[in-house]
Amino acid sequence: xxxxxxxxxxxxxxxxxxxxxxxxxxxxxxVGARNKERITHLLDLDRITSDYNQLQFADLxxxxxxxxxxxxxxxxxxxxxxxxxxxxxxxxxSALATKNxxxxxxxxxxxxxDKAVDFTTIPICLETENEEDLQTLxxxxxxxxxxxxxxNSEQRKALHVAAVFVNNxxxxxxxxxxxxxxxxxxxxEILKPxxxxxxxxxxxxxxxxxxxGPAKRNDLTTIEAHQxxxxxxxxxxxxxxxxxxxxxxxxxx
Amino acid sequence: xxxxxxxxxxxxxxxxxxxxxxxxxxxxxxVGARNKERITHLLDLDRITSDYNQLQFADLxxxxxxxxxxxxxxxxxxxxxxxxxxxxxxxxxSALATKNxxxxxxxxxxxxxDKAVDFTTIPICLETENEEDLQTLxxxxxxxxxxxxxxNSEQRKALHVAAVFVNNxxxxxxxxxxxxxxxxxxxxEILKPxxxxxxxxxxxxxxxxxxxGPAKRNDLTTIEAHQxxxxxxxxxxxxxxxxxxxxxxxxxx
Numbered sequence: 001x002x003x004x005x006x007x008x009x010x011x012x013x014x015x016x017x018x019x020x021x022x023x024x025x026x027x028x029x030x031v032g033a034r035n036k037e038r039i040t041h042l043l044d045l046d047r048i049t050s051d052y053n054q055l056q057f058a059d060l061x062x063x064x065x066x067x068x069x070x071x072x073x074x075x076x077x078x079x080x081x082x083x084x085x086x087x088x089x090x091x092x093x094s095a096l097a098t099k100n101x102x103x104x105x106x107x108x109x110x111x112x113x114d115k116a117v118d119f120t121t122i123p124i125c126l127e128t129e130n131e132e133d134l135q136t137l138x139x140x141x142x143x144x145x146x147x148x149x150x151x152n153s154e155q156r157k158a159l160h161v162a163a164v165f166v167n168n169x170x171x172x173x174x175x176x177x178x179x180x181x182x183x184x185x186x187x188x189e190i191l192k193p194x195x196x197x198x199x200x201x202x203x204x205x206x207x208x209x210x211x212x213g214p215a216k217r218n219d220l221t222t223i224e225a226h227q228x229x230x231x232x233x234x235x236x237x238x239x240x241x242x243x244x245x246x247x248x249x250x251x252x253x
Numbered sequence: 254x255x256x257x258x259x260x261x262x263x264x265x266x267x268x269x270x271x272x273x274x275x276x277x278x279x280x281x282x283x284v285g286a287r288n289k290e291r292i293t294h295l296l297d298l299d300r301i302t303s304d305y306n307q308l309q310f311a312d313l314x315x316x317x318x319x320x321x322x323x324x325x326x327x328x329x330x331x332x333x334x335x336x337x338x339x340x341x342x343x344x345x346x347s348a349l350a351t352k353n354x355x356x357x358x359x360x361x362x363x364x365x366x367d368k369a370v371d372f373t374t375i376p377i378c379l380e381t382e383n384e385e386d387l388q389t390l391x392x393x394x395x396x397x398x399x400x401x402x403x404x405n406s407e408q409r410k411a412l413h414v415a416a417v418f419v420n421n422x423x424x425x426x427x428x429x430x431x432x433x434x435x436x437x438x439x440x441x442e443i444l445k446p447x448x449x450x451x452x453x454x455x456x457x458x459x460x461x462x463x464x465x466g467p468a469k470r471n472d473l474t475t476i477e478a479h480q481x482x483x484x485x486x487x488x489x490x491x492x493x494x495x496x497x498x499x500x501x502x503x504x505x506x
Contacts, residue, residue, distance in 0.1 A: 067475075090475050108443060110450055110465055117450075123443045149443055158437035159444075161479045161492075166430040166444050167451045168466030169495045170423045175460035175502070177419040184411035190361060190376045190402055191412075191419050192456065197363055197370075198420045199452035203445065207428035212363055213421030222320070222343050226414045234498050239414075241494055242422045245487050249428070 001027050002140045005055060007073055008064035009033035011111045012087050016064060017042045019119040025143040029058045053078050059136055060085060062105055063096075071095045083133050089160035092153040093127055103128040103137055106156060107145075110167055119144045125151035125159065176235055208249075215246035254280050255393045258308060260326055261317035262286035264364045265340050269317060270295045272372040278396040282311045306331050312389055313338060315358055316349075324348045336386050342413035345406040346380055356381040356390055359409060360398075363420055372397045378404035378412065429488055461502075468499035 004026060006013050013031070017039065020028040028047070032055055033039055036048045049055065060083040063073050070086045074097040077084060084096055085103035096102040104127040109117060124141040126148065128134040134150065141148040151159060174195060181188045201210045214222040223243055230236040257279060259266050266284070270292060273281040281300070285308055286292055289301045302308065313336040316326050323339045327350040330337060337349055338356035349355040357380040362370060377394040379401065381387040387403065394401040404412060427448060434441045454463045467475040476496055483489040 067472075090478065108447055110447060110454070121446050123446060125443070147443070147446070149440070151439065155437050155439050157478070157482060158433055159439055161482050162430040162433040162439075162444060163447055164466055164468075164479060164492070165426045165433070166448050168464070168468060168499070169491075170426050170448075170451055171455070171460055171464055172468075172495055172499050172502075173418045173423050173426070174455050175464065176498075177415040178460050180411055180415040180418070184408050186404065186408050186412055186415075187402070188459075190378070190400070191415060193374050193376060193400070194361055194363060194416055195419050195423070195452050195455065198423050199448050201363070202424070202427050202448065206441075207424055207431050210424055211421070211428065212424075213417055215417075215421060215425075219320075225343065225410070226417065229410060229414050234494075234501065237494060238422075238498060239417070241487075241491060242425055245429075245491060246421070246425050248487065249425075 001025060002060070002136065002143065003027045003029050003058045004060050004062060004140060005030045005032065005058040006062045006064055007032040007052075007077075008062075009035050009038040010064065010066070012107065013064035014039060014042060015111050015117055015119070016062065016087075016107075019144045023143050026140065029056055030054075052076055055079070057082075059083065060103075060133075060140065061100075062087060067091050071097070074100070083128075083136060085128075085137065089125075089156060089163065092157075093129070094153070101129060101133055103133055104151075104153070104156065105137055105141065106151070108159065108163060120146050123147040123149060125149050125156055127152055127156065173238075176238070179232075180235075211246065211249075213246070215243040218247060254278060255313070255389065255396065256280045256282050256311045257313055257315060257393060258283045258285065258311040259315045259317055260285040260305075260330075261315075262288050262291040263317065263319070265360065266317040267292060267295060268364050268370055268372070269315065269340075269360075272397045276396050279393065282309055283307075305329055308332070310335075312336065313356075313386075313393070314353075315340060320344050324350070327353070336381075336389060338381075338390065342378075342409060342416065345410075346382070347406070354382060354386055356386055357404075357406070357409065358390055358394065359404070361412065361416060373399050376400040376402060378402050378409055380405055380409065426491075429491070432485075433488075464499065464502075466499070468496040471500060 020026045031048050063086045067088050070091050080099045082100050084100040085105045089106050093102050093104050106125040107122050109122045122145050124145045126137045177191050178188045273279045284301050287303050316339045320341050323344050333352045335353050337353040338358045342359050346355050346357050359378040360375050362375045375398050377398045379390045430444050431441045
């Protein structure tokens with residue numbers, strides 16, 4: 001049984017609290033949180049502390065706070081030589097204070113406050129300074145997820161950039177689709193099956209194999225018609241740049 | 254029972270043949286195809302003709318050929334005053350020869366040759382010149398799909414542009430994510446749950462509500478770090494443009 005404590009009360013902390021509490025291989029010892037009331041709906045008050053001096057022994061401590069608070073929180077912990085990890089995709093392992101053994105436990109998913117997540121499918125990226133700590137993190141991660149990866153800080157940075165493309169930017173393209181629909185009295189519902197199928201396709205095909213559309217088949221008539229249709233300057237720039245990128249891609253083949 | 258014939262043997266034609274054949278409310282009379290052998294695995298040879306003069310009476314004829322062949326094929330049909338529709342997202346109704354009653358039957362989905370589709374969830378966009386023909390198309394569309402919409406030529410053009418954003422461009426962003434992973438020895442698998450969740454989120458949230466990430470929260474440190482990470486000029490341009498678009502969007506709120 002892995003004994004773990006969490007520092008933090010935000011989105012990631014709350015999802016981890018729920019995942020750990022319902023797991024028989026994990027003992028959630030305590031949660032350290034400045035704002036106790038943010039998590040009292042998730043666990044008993046006697047296991048929440050706002051004073052880091054009250055933190056009891058655990059096999060590891062997970063700092064799940066905002067990126068810019070990680071270094072400070074790790075420096076404030078009143079103990080030494082224990083395993084302390086953060087959950088960030090962008091912060092390096094070295095941001096953690098050196099007085100403890102350091103690591104990263106990064107769940108690669110977009111967490112929404114009110115949406116339950118199935119942790120078994122969420123990839124968890126692990127990094128440690130030594131093999132024994134990796135085993136501890138592995139045990140914890142495998143207890144809640146079927147997709148556990150060893151990823152170093154440099155790779156994690158790359159992964160986070162890639163995630164911005166496939167999550168943040170993709171969602172922004174959904175929004176542009178939504179706006180075009182609204183401006184033409186078309187229900188956005190009509191695009192949702194296409195959006196689902198686009199995401200489903202790459203489960204079995206590589207994105208390169210799955211690529212279709214006017215840019216891919218170099219259909220200049222359609223591209224020209226679309227460019228004339230787009231009166232919003234930013235949308236037009238995005239259309240042109242992504243079309244060029246798909247076209248150049250073809251040439252690289 | 255709606256009697257329908259299809260002209261064409263490509264991707265869309267093949268998926269329609271399969272959907273119509275398995276449906277008790279539809280009688281697939283014939284398929285007109287230059288290359289009979291492309292569809293002999295789908296229906297009996299005596300219902301395939303390469304000679305348009307052999308086309309028998311049907312309630313409607315669906316021209317499912319490439320965009321630039323639609324006008325010519327419609328002109329070659331040897332009959333008049335019957336209902337003839339095409340399946341294109343980009344071609345206007347007026348491209349069809351005027352000797353027949355014209356319409357559009359546009360299934361909004363990305364069809365892959367080897368991937369079965371569930372037609373019940375595919376939106377079908379209809380346009381006709383008169384109400385009676387709309388009823389015929391409605392009957393046919395509702396027999397195979399639960400998502401039937403009346404969409405005029407101008408709206409269909411908008412819809413196609415929107416579809417390019419949420420399908421073609423989104424898939425290209427998946428590919429960039431894949432490339433970043435490959436260049437850093439990270440399995441692309443690791444991003445797939447995030448891709449699925451991104452698509453799932455907008456079933457219940459609007460894309461604007463679902464937007465997260467460094468651009469949305471104006472996290473300039475992370476944006477700067479990502480821009481330094483991206484050495485590929487095109488990827489860097491796409492990152493900058495989409496980040497700006499998300500940021501400006503916030504201001505519009």
